[in-house]
Amino acid sequence: MDLYRMTKRLIEKYRLRPRKRLGQHFLVDEKIANYIVALARPRSNYPIIEIGAGLGALTRPLSKYGNMLIAIELDRRLIPALVEVIRDIHNIQVILADFLKLEFMGRFSSIVSNLPYYITSHILFKLLELDFEVAVLALQKEYGYRLMAKPGTEHYSRITVMVNLLADVKARKVITRRAFYPRPEVDSIVIEMRKRKLKLKTEDLEFFKSIVTGLFTYRRKRVTKALKYFLSKSSLNVDAERILSEARIGAESRVYWLSVDDFIRLAEAIKQTIGSNLHMVP
Numbered sequence: 001m002d003l004y005r006m007t008k009r010l011i012e013k014y015r016l017r018p019r020k021r022l023g024q025h026f027l028v029d030e031k032i033a034n035y036i037v038a039l040a041r042p043r044s045n046y047p048i049i050e051i052g053a054g055l056g057a058l059t060r061p062l063s064k065y066g067n068m069l070i071a072i073e074l075d076r077r078l079i080p081a082l083v084e085v086i087r088d089i090h091n092i093q094v095i096l097a098d099f100l101k102l103e104f105m106g107r108f109s110s111i112v113s114n115l116p117y118y119i120t121s122h123i124l125f126k127l128l129e130l131d132f133e134v135a136v137l138a139l140q141k142e143y144g145y146r147l148m149a150k151p152g153t154e155h156y157s158r159i160t161v162m163v164n165l166l167a168d169v170k171a172r173k174v175i176t177r178r179a180f181y182p183r184p185e186v187d188s189i190v191i192e193m194r195k196r197k198l199k200l201k202t203e204d205l206e207f208f209k210s211i212v213t214g215l216f217t218y219r220r221k222r223v224t225k226a227l228k229y230f231l232s233k234s235s236l237n238v239d240a241e242r243i244l245s246e247a248r249i250g251a252e253s254r255v256y257w258l259s260v261d262d263f264i265r266l267a268e269a270i271k272q273t274i275g276s277n278l279h280m281v282p
Helices: 003-013 030-039 059-065 076-085 117-127 141-147 158-166 202-216 223-233 240-246 260-273
Strands: 048-051 069-073 092-096 107-114 131-140 167-175 188-195
Touching: 003 030, 003 076, 030 059, 030 131, 030 167, 030 188, 048 059, 059 069, 059 076, 069 076, 076 092, 107 117, 117 131, 117 158, 131 141, 131 167, 141 158, 141 167, 141 188, 158 167, 158 202, 158 260, 202 223, 202 260, 223 240, 240 260
Parallel strands: 048 069, 048 107, 069 092, 107 131
Antiparallel strands: 131 188, 167 188
16 A cells, blocks of 8 residues: 555544644655655664654654664654554654653664644754754755755845754755645755764853844844844943954844854854853864
């Protein structure tokens, strides 16, 4: 039985109605499922995490690698159907839980998910806190383009900066809305992420994030003006022009022109000026 017919059968058998508030669009294209699973092939024996196992479109094929597979699902209604799909497989642990509320320890070989559009950012940043080798994610196409946008372009945003500080992101394949049931209103994209070596120490991430978030409030303004607003709101009585000079950033630059490295130098210059050095990794 192909994936589409299996999904329809499970929905009818268990009287399931996909919940819009949970962003439920089940993957029903078997070729796409196999493509995602192939990209997520583990290079080690560490466990695999699947976020949002749903009706098992990815769960069952992921189990073939033999790694322990932690399949997380938030919707209690789907669990009986999921258990049916994987009933003869013994290397899968199903967890009924909200991924955002779980605590994880140790290293993971792969993280795989068809991310619900409405909560993509929250899951993405939680995921990036984990120690993993590769993450393969299907997400809204426009959101995926934001993750890979270049400085100075339309889609470049604070999300772009924060994600690219932490990971190398590559587009792998556009998925049409026909690959899902029920069909979403937009197409999706498969991305591959691998963690970067941090140029900051972990304890400085929140400070860095506050600068990026604060400046992107004034995304198209000159960075001099945006920085003055940010420093004023933060009650920091320091010279914006001096900080930009020390960070080697042109005063006429716009906020959305700044690269990840520009923001790192800017954070360093601010903390040096206020007398607390940002911990940099050589």
